[in-house]
Amino acid sequence: MSDFDQELDARGLNCPLPILRAKKAINGLESGQVLRIIATDPGSVKDFEAFAKQTGNELMDSSESGGEFTFLMKKG
């Protein structure tokens, strides 16, 4: 598991809250810093890919374990 600068617990939240909370958290980061997001919404897997593509942030890693999805997003 790579390093991260901040963590966002988005467990139990449904669309579009994980994305909105992540956006807010990323706003508070410096360019190059990494946000780790933990979510339980299965839709968030594709949505964080789409979010990264459209916002210029980099989705460094996306993984699933026991119904929880973990994302590492580097601020662009």
Place this chain on the structure above:
Amino acid sequence: MSEKKLAIIATKGTLDWAYPPFILSSTAAALGYEVMIFFTFYGLQLLKKDLNLKVSPLGNPGMPMPMGMDKWFPVLGTAIPGMESMMTMMMKNTMKKKGVASIEDLRELCIEAEVKLVACQMTVDLFDMDHSDFLDGLDFVGAASFFEFAGDADITLYI
């Protein structure tokens, strides 16, 4: 990255139909879009200070009912007094349980994200509504103002 624009016309004032404009707008804003929602006719209910939105099973055969009620409940049963309040309460409870944001929260997130919320003045006149019943700081405008924004929008939706 040049800013994209999303323009939405929101025409419906029920709890279920309140979701698409606010979900899409808040998400688009998070993706860097500049967003305007033009609320007209029943859509104006979504801008009231006190939201009292309901969902009705009446005339809505696609609505899943709890406990398999739709299997044995006659269509006319959905018109029974109190049905609307009951279904609204059940829907709100289900949404809370599933982590779906309330309309109040989504609307607040839209405002925070600087989504432009504009209200149709003609509707206000038509239904004798009072400006003071609506959120503070709204612009009350007409169709021309919508087109000023939507004229060069990348996406325009009628909801």
